[in-house]
Amino acid sequence: xxxxxxxxxxxxxxxxxxxxxxxxxxxxxxxxxxxxxxxxxxxxxxxxxxxxxxxxxxxxxxxxxxxxxxxxxxxxxxxxxxxxxxxxxxxxxxxxxxxxxxxxxxxxxxxxxxxxxxxxxxxxxxxxxxxxxxxxxxxxxxxxxxxxxxxxxxxxxxxxxxxxxxxxxxxxxxxxxxxxxxxxxxxxxxxxxxxxxxxxxxxxxxxxxxxxxxxxxxxxxxxxxxxxxxxxxxxxxxxxxxxxxxxxxxxxxxxxxxxxxxxxxxxxxxxxxxxxxxxxxxxxxxx
Numbered sequence: 001x002x003x004x005x006x007x008x009x010x011x012x013x014x015x016x017x018x019x020x021x022x023x024x025x026x027x028x029x030x031x032x033x034x035x036x037x038x039x040x041x042x043x044x045x046x047x048x049x050x051x052x053x054x055x056x057x058x059x060x061x062x063x064x065x066x067x068x069x070x071x072x073x074x075x076x077x078x079x080x081x082x083x084x085x086x087x088x089x090x091x092x093x094x095x096x097x098x099x100x101x102x103x104x105x106x107x108x109x110x111x112x113x114x115x116x117x118x119x120x121x122x123x124x125x126x127x128x129x130x131x132x133x134x135x136x137x138x139x140x141x142x143x144x145x146x147x148x149x150x151x152x153x154x155x156x157x158x159x160x161x162x163x164x165x166x167x168x169x170x171x172x173x174x175x176x177x178x179x180x181x182x183x184x185x186x187x188x189x190x191x192x193x194x195x196x197x198x199x200x201x202x203x204x205x206x207x208x209x210x211x212x213x214x215x216x217x218x219x220x221x222x223x224x225x226x227x228x229x230x231x232x233x234x235x236x237x238x239x240x241x242x243x244x245x246x247x248x249x250x251x252x253x254x255x256x257x258x259x260x261x262x263x264x265x266x267x268x269x270x271x272x273x274x275x276x277x278x279x280x281x282x283x284x285x286x287x
Contacts, residue, residue, distance in 0.1 A: 004121055007114060008150065008198050009034045028162050028205060030191050034198035035152045039110045041196050045154055045217045049099070049132060052107060053086035060084065062106075066098035066131075069141030069208075098133040104219060115221065118150070124224035132217050133158065138210040147222040149201040153193035155217035160199060162189040163206040193218065239271045 009031050035041050052058050060082065065072045077088040093099050105112035105128050118126040133139060142163065151160075164185035185206060192212075193199055201207055203225050240246040246264055250256065256264075 003117060007038045010036060028189060029200040031198040033196050036196035040152055040219060041154050053084060053089055056083040058084050063099060063101045065092055066100060066139055069138060093134055096134060096137050098131055098137060098139050101130040104128045104130045118221055118223060122223055127222045128219055130219050133211050135211050135214050140208060142206050142208045144204050144206045146203055147224050148203050150221040150223060151199040151218055153195055153197045153218045155195055156214045157192055157194050158209050158211050158216035158218060159190060159192045160207060160209045161187055163187055165204050165206060239268050243267060
């Protein structure tokens, strides 16, 4: 059993195999009790957050609020000295705001180690954010993420609603690629997470979450994804370093003439065929 399986999938190889091995994963993976052995679930996060606030250990850029489905800057919660006001934060959460802490690994060594483990396994950037939501409150409005999300419920319960992804653009690379109409789709799954449950939400899948009769705390590990576009950009840059004509300045403000574009495209194609080793390096994560 690998440590990743132990932490997030209660020893199940299937969950890890689907995430690591399925490059076209298009559906969420629900692992009831998957994190029941994860130390993050057994910590008193309410007390940890309270101590951070009371001691003034949080900076304004390290947290925000989610109010009525929208992220709201923390500036209105600051004391005159610029540090967060514990009283103002607690009042906001009591009034129905979700408190979101960015980069929780800075305050918790176990979380930091799990971030490092995920970085090692996926060879991608990873971050960890914590969400504390009061009862009968929704989080962010329906949205999608550009990273994969590994959700660990550490306290209470929260219900997640998942929706069909946009048919025209199932793998968005920017938030401007998809409009609100594109994600105005049918609900596909409704999953209530309890402490110790895990949910993996692939990038691009529209979703939202809400509490019911009890408070909720969950941690989201955001796992970066690699796209062919990134490799192609790197390869194109390398080609341009070796092809002077591809670096020639254009000063008339007009689009590249189709004939010249075709010539460059053909040379790039031939360069790719002649430099298969270079392509293999990029596919393996090298440079």
